Amino acid sequence: MDSLTVGSQVRVVRVDRGAVLVVPADAASARGLPVRVELDRDGLVPGPQGLRWAPTVGDVAVSRPRADGVPHLAELLPRRTELVRDSAGSTSRTQALAANVDVVLVAEHLDPEPDLGRIERLLTLAWRCGARPVVVLTKADLVPRASIVAAEVTAAAPGADVHVVSATADTGLEPLRALLRPGVTLVVVGPSGAGKSTLVNALAGAEVMSVGDRRADGRGRHTTTHRELIALDCGAFLIDTPGLRAVGVVADAAAVEATFPDVAELALACRFADCAHESEPGCAVRAALESGELPERRFDSWRRLAREAAWQARRSDARLAALEKARWKQKTAEYRREVRGR
Numbered sequence: 001m002d003s004l005t006v007g008s009q010v011r012v013v014r015v016d017r018g019a020v021l022v023v024p025a026d027a028a029s030a031r032g033l034p035v036r037v038e039l040d041r042d043g044l045v046p047g048p049q050g051l052r053w054a055p056t057v058g059d060v061a062v063s064r065p066r067a068d069g070v071p072h073l074a075e076l077l078p079r080r081t082e083l084v085r086d087s088a089g090s091t092s093r094t095q096a097l098a099a100n101v102d103v104v105l106v107a108e109h110l111d112p113e114p115d116l117g118r119i120e121r122l123l124t125l126a127w128r129c130g131a132r133p134v135v136v137l138t139k140a141d142l143v144p145r146a147s148i149v150a151a152e153v154t155a156a157a158p159g160a161d162v163h164v165v166s167a168t169a170d171t172g173l174e175p176l177r178a179l180l181r182p183g184v185t186l187v188v189v190g191p192s193g194a195g196k197s198t199l200v201n202a203l204a205g206a207e208v209m210s211v212g213d214r215r216a217d218g219r220g221r222h223t224t225t226h227r228e229l230i231a232l233d234c235g236a237f238l239i240d241t242p243g244l245r246a247v248g249v250v251a252d253a254a255a256v257e258a259t260f261p262d263v264a265e266l267a268l269a270c271r272f273a274d275c276a277h278e279s280e281p282g283c284a285v286r287a288a289l290e291s292g293e294l295p296e297r298r299f300d301s302w303r304r305l306a307r308e309a310a311w312q313a314r315r316s317d318a319r320l321a322a323l324e325k326a327r328w329k330q331k332t333a334e335y336r337r338e339v340r341g342r
């Protein structure tokens, strides 16, 4: 086994069943072939807060030989940032899609027309993560007036840069290349077929990811199935992801507010602090809807995400309460046993 896996910091490039592929965490030496490192039997790694964590792409960890000499992931380092998805199960909370990312590239195709609601939803994911969100409108070569559409997208993405690119024609990529600095990690999210893998290849300057051939039935043959981190020659890290089903996006109030600062600001001007923006007098949000300043579509999108955030907050409170109750029951049972045993 390579020296890199013994006691040194590694970066997870891919998670497999029972093992992970890693490269040296240090950007200057990360470009070699990834090495396979075993996970403990439960697939988890001891990490922050004394907990065992499911490793994810982008994690930084320490690899050490186990008692039997085989290297395993021995310790997970705290995540600087974490891109999370709501997990379907009722017991676990969220699933980390990627860790330690600095920039989230929200990829959306110009053809067919971009879905503004989906962009807003993915921006919520990015703002929540704490990384810098950047919208990338792809396939510019297929549409005549990309800049008009880009202006609409820009209005739906306050605080985020919006770039119009064609990865196949190599246009508009310079501002993205400028983001690729040593040690910086970017993750590309967006629907399947948006051109994420093509973009990753264009930025990498090599065929590092296979690209989906669009067949007559619209299904890709080589669509990305794994999340994977690529160490670029320039020292930046790029994570490609499969199409993210938008339903799994975890909203939280702060991320919704960051995505919709225009709505949040209007709401501050409502007469009542707890205004629901329905039929209250002095509602600044309603007034903006009526004047056309705030598009109905954006308001609906905000309301949906705000409701989801509230619902998810209540559910995570309920989960915490259930966990507390389970702990308390266990303690009581232990106490009873102890009393009986006296």
Ligand SMILES: Nc1nc2c(ncn2[C@@H]2O[C@H](COP(=O)(O)OP(=O)(O)O)[C@@H](O)[C@H]2O)c(=O)[nH]1
Pocket (backbone or CB within 6 Å): 138, 139, 140, 141, 142, 165, 166, 167, 168, 169, 190, 191, 192, 193, 194, 195, 196, 197, 198, 199, 210, 211, 212, 213, 214, 220, 222, 223, 224, 243
């Ligand atoms: N015309 C054009 N097609 C593109 C562009 N980028 C990607 N594609 C095509 O879109 C399809 C899906 O691309 P892929 O990168 O696999 O999308 P992903 O599912 O988001 O990874 C493929 O057929 C690509 O060749 C582009 O800039 N222009």
Ligand SMILES: [Mg+2]
Pocket (backbone or CB within 6 Å): 196, 197, 198, 210, 211, 212, 223, 224, 240, 241, 242
């Ligand atoms: Mg792909």
Ligand SMILES: [Zn+2]
Pocket (backbone or CB within 6 Å): 267, 270, 271, 275, 276, 277, 278, 280, 282, 283, 284, 285, 286
């Ligand atoms: Zn209001």
